[in-house]
Amino acid sequence: MNDPACAQCGTPIVDTATLRKRDGVVFCCANCIAAADGAGGSSLACAHCGTPIVDTSSEVEIDQQVFCCHNCAQVHAGMSLRRSGA
Ligand SMILES: [Zn+2]
Ligand SMILES: [Zn+2]
Ligand SMILES: [Zn+2]
Numbered sequence: 001m002n003d004p005a006c007a008q009c010g011t012p013i014v015d016t017a018t019l020r021k022r023d024g025v026v027f028c029c030a031n032c033i034a035a036a037d038g039a040g041g042s043s044l045a046c047a048h049c050g051t052p053i054v055d056t057s058s059e060v061e062i063d064q065q066v067f068c069c070h071n072c073a074q075v076h077a078g079m080s081l082r083r084s085g086a
Contacts (some may be wrong), residue, residue, distance in 0.1 A: 001033035006071070008032035009049035015070035018050040018058040048072035 004013045006028035013019050019030040027033045028049075035051045039066040042052035044059070045070035053059055058069040 004030050006049075008036045009051055009068075009072070009073045011049055011075050013071050014074050017069065018069040028071040029058040031058065031068040046072050048076040062082075 002016040004019070005011060006013060007025045008031055008082045010028055011028050012026050013026065020030055020033050022033060023081045031046070031051050031053050032049075033070070034035050034054045039054050040052050043057075044053040044066055045051065046053060047065040048067055051068045051086050052064065053068050060067045060070055062073055062077070065076075067076065
């Protein structure tokens with residue numbers, strides 16, 4: 001089985017602690033569900049996927065960059081480590 005990916009931002013879900021499911025659709029965190037519902041206006045946005053961070057319970061901050069959840073943080077860290085091209 002493939003790793004699930006967020007239906008809103010497409011980030012692979014490697015940390016299921018913040019995983020949310022609604023109507024059989026998987027999201028990386030509550031922020032992406034809110035974004036799918038059209039939420040906006042937050043001053044904070046994920047540095048990886050750009051989702052507005054409205055639920056700070058899953059928020060992660062690394063090197064002064066804010067992510068909506070650990071999934072985006074890990075994918076972002078993995079990309080900068082590997083540099084496997086576009
Ligand atoms: Zn997401
Ligand atoms: Zn994100
Ligand atoms: Zn997320």
